[in-house]
Amino acid sequence: MFSYYVKVVPTSYLRANGEFVSSNQYSVTKHHKKVGGGILGEQGLPGVFVTYELSPMMVKYTEKNRSFMHFLTGVCAIIGGVFTVAGLVDAFIYHSARAIQKKIDLGKAT
Template sequence: MEDSKFARKNFALNFSHRIDYLSFGNDVPGHINPLDGTEKITLEQNMLFQYFITVVPTKLHTSGVSVNMHQFSVTERERLVSNKKGSHGVSGIFIKYNLSPLMVRVREEHMPLSVFLVRLYGIIGGIFSTSGLLHGLIGYFVDIICCCFRLGADQSKEGSP
């Protein structure tokens, strides 16, 4: 008899939560995952929290570390589940994940000093040529405007006795 009373009651549940750490695969020092430290606090009852995660295998090769790891991206969704308001569903915290068939390779490469200097000089030269072009165009338009005003002033002087 008690069980049927228990089943008939509508329970309001609070799904406030905190995700301290979530990762897939090996732990990489200094790498911060998107959901680390996520905290959701709600005053509403019967909330639905959904996390859609896409996991991508990654090979990381740098001067300090060489490791196979998994990165992931997250899309979050939250809504109130209320049958009275027409919002149907099940309240709770759901994590849905998808494993990507593609792999990302991250490799650190150092640029030689000569390549760096050529690129730097190219940027500096581009700035000088662009500023020279702008200076010429602005000067040209200023000359046109000044000439128009001079012609107007000269014509008004010629017309007066």
């Protein structure tokens, strides 16, 4: 017995150049099991069964061009994040080295 479950979602794309494309997205799930009378076979009707579901909601994709300032803001955010992480790593290494040096000076390090 073969069972197929199909889900269809209507989709529309509005590109940055104004072109409109209407399409569908779909997903398919397949199940298969042996049927027949006997010890190994399961009970059931042999055949191919297709169950489908049409989604009541539509997905709309809109393509937009971003400005240069948006790009520049993103680059500045990345640079700021790199400096922040580098500062945290530097502070961790500095304080760790200082603590180890203090133990060495006191003679407690092995």
